[in-house]
Amino acid sequence: MQFHFEDRRLSAPRGATVASALLGAGITAFRETPVSGAARGPFCLMGACYDCLVSINGVTVQACMTPIEEGLQVCRVRPRLTENEDKA
Amino acid sequence: MTVAFDIAILGAGPAGMAAAARATQLGASVVVLDEQASPGGQIYRNVDQASAAQHRILGPDYSHGHSLTQALRKSGAVHCAGATVWDVSRDGLVTYSKGGQPAQIRAKHLILATGATERPMPLPGWTLPGAMTAGAAQILLKSGALVARDPVLIGSGPLLYLLAAQMITAGRKPRAMIETQSRSDMWAARHDLPGALRGWRYLAKGAGLLTKIMAAGIPRYTAAREIALEGADTLTSVRFTSHGKPHEIATKTALLHHGVVPNTQISRALRLEHAYDQSQRCFVPQVDGLCLSSEPNISIAGDGAGIGGAKVAALSGEIAAFGAASRLGLITPQTQQAGVAPLQRKRQHELHARPFLDRAYPPATQSLSPADTTLICRCEEVTAGDIRRFAKLGCKGPNQAKAFGRAGMGPCQGRFCGLTVTELLAQETGQSQDDTGALRIRAPLKPVTLGELAAYDANSQET
Numbered sequence A: 001m002q003f004h005f006e007d008r009r010l011s012a013p014r015g016a017t018v019a020s021a022l023l024g025a026g027i028t029a030f031r032e033t034p035v036s037g038a039a040r041g042p043f044c045l046m047g048a049c050y051d052c053l054v055s056i057n058g059v060t061v062q063a064c065m066t067p068i069e070e071g072l073q074v075c076r077v078r079p080r081l082t083e084n085e086d087k088a
Numbered sequence B: 001m002t003v004a005f006d007i008a009i010l011g012a013g014p015a016g017m018a019a020a021a022r023a024t025q026l027g028a029s030v031v032v033l034d035e036q037a038s039p040g041g042q043i044y045r046n047v048d049q050a051s052a053a054q055h056r057i058l059g060p061d062y063s064h065g066h067s068l069t070q071a072l073r074k075s076g077a078v079h080c081a082g083a084t085v086w087d088v089s090r091d092g093l094v095t096y097s098k099g100g101q102p103a104q105i106r107a108k109h110l111i112l113a114t115g116a117t118e119r120p121m122p123l124p125g126w127t128l129p130g131a132m133t134a135g136a137a138q139i140l141l142k143s144g145a146l147v148a149r150d151p152v153l154i155g156s157g158p159l160l161y162l163l164a165a166q167m168i169t170a171g172r173k174p175r176a177m178i179e180t181q182s183r184s185d186m187w188a189a190r191h192d193l194p195g196a197l198r199g200w201r202y203l204a205k206g207a208g209l210l211t212k213i214m215a216a217g218i219p220r221y222t223a224a225r226e227i228a229l230e231g232a233d234t235l236t237s238v239r240f241t242s243h244g245k246p247h248e249i250a251t252k253t254a255l256l257h258h259g260v261v262p263n264t265q266i267s268r269a270l271r272l273e274h275a276y277d278q279s280q281r282c283f284v285p286q287v288d289g290l291c292l293s294s295e296p297n298i299s300i301a302g303d304g305a306g307i308g309g310a311k312v313a314a315l316s317g318e319i320a321a322f323g324a325a326s327r328l329g330l331i332t333p334q335t336q337q338a339g340v341a342p343l344q345r346k347r348q349h350e351l352h353a354r355p356f357l358d359r360a361y362p363p364a365t366q367s368l369s370p371a372d373t374t375l376i377c378r379c380e381e382v383t384a385g386d387i388r389r390f391a392k393l394g395c396k397g398p399n400q401a402k403a404f405g406r407a408g409m410g411p412c413q414g415r416f417c418g419l420t421v422t423e424l425l426a427q428e429t430g431q432s433q434d435d436t437g438a439l440r441i442r443a444p445l446k447p448v449t450l451g452e453l454a455a456y457d458a459n460s461q462e463t
């Protein structure tokens, strides 16, 4: 299955979650935190830690609980960046 | 309109599946809700879909899960998969979201079987991308994805050895085991050894795993202290001492584990009675011999009622089914007694090795009492030093600490900091963990969208 992370084109096996697909492509940093802007990625993969958040169609979801779909566009969550853009 | 059942079981792990099979057999109408797409829980995740290669990697204890998923399918219980439960009321109204849509069911009796979560393991750098729990690596193996090459395993306990052995079979040999337990822990556990020998199968399995790890030539660093995960934006190395000697290992993946603890989100939200268990170092909901909680129409089975492992979880699921059926008047006290006694004996037997394991592989001291600069609340980025400072300012419990500094207010709702906050405050104030208390949990148990909440409100007004 083909999907996009930001502007990178990636492929993943059927049955993968967004989190396992990105990890499989060697990507561990999925987002930046709202508090300090530190990079974060999956930690528990069981839907408990909320560290693997990504943005899909403008909705923030847990990457480990979201099945990958053909053509999916996945984006990083960058709350601080968005905040600054808003101010600009 | 909400659909009504005799029993709603929350969680389709070994406890929930066994409870469902037994309860339907005793004449109850049963629904099982679980957020996973297929039954199995943590240990048997994806067991029906896994390939032959995955079964070979994960071993016979994993494949055993088939018998339970089959029993669930044959039972006639309704299995509501992909359903995330986010509100439960004491009178048996269960609210969940499935595919982004909220829905409700009602039941006369509830069996909570939501299992365990990894014990939080705060270490310097544990929030760096590349640092994950050992359970996360197992989830990858169970869903057919591979963990990055050359991971370092950090912590203690049987599940860490199990993961190492599975990774060896998968051709992803860990680079090193950084183990926090020391010889003095084994020495302290010696009194529990005779009892543990009666549960010899667990010890034999453990010995087999260790043999495999040694034969694969994986370096084991025991008595590990001063562990620090390092890297700028992602993990690049792990630094630690072992028996006082400093080491550094380059790695992009570190897998952390020092035991699992009951997932008490729902039992807490329902304000059921809990007590701190000194031997397992966690809060445990209070249940009786029939798995009934402090509320007569709510039972708790499996690791969610105290860590016992998969076999104990399945046995307690069956016991809970007898207890619930009896309360619902579906079976006579004689049937209940006759059914439960042999299950309780088997459960007792399975628990023989537990005290030994708890003492020989205790949680890492460095994470129970982290250094001031270590982040303990991953969501709100609160440090151990912050919590100690709050204690000095008069903060006595975790709910007050929330007001002081937001620990536990992020989306994970304290799942990965709650226990640490309690431990730190107890250490600082000298109060017991029970007196210090735990974070208050409120619905929604998982963040839901405004759309889901709006639809939920509309529903609630109807009923």
Ligand SMILES: Cc1cc2nc3c(=O)[nH]c(=O)nc-3n(C[C@H](O)[C@H](O)[C@H](O)COP(=O)(O)OP(=O)(O)OC[C@H]3O[C@@H](n4cnc5c(N)ncnc54)[C@H](O)[C@@H]3O)c2cc1C
Pocket: A046, B010, B011, B012, B013, B014, B015, B016, B033, B034, B035, B036, B040, B041, B042, B043, B044, B083, B084, B085, B086, B113, B114, B115, B116, B117, B118, B134, B135, B136, B138, B139, B159, B162, B260, B301, B302, B303, B304, B309, B310, B313, B445
């Ligand atoms: C990540 C992880 C991996 C593990 N792997 C192993 C292993 O390989 N071998 C081993 O011996 N032990 C393992 N364990 C220990 C394990 O807890 C027990 O052995 C066993 O799975 C406990 O069974 P259970 O039925 O009590 O709970 P679980 O098997 O944990 O089942 C609980 C179920 O409840 C569901 N659930 C929880 N909250 C909600 C909610 N709000 N809404 C809907 N559904 C919910 C979960 O999706 C899960 O399927 C693991 C533990 C963890 C945390």
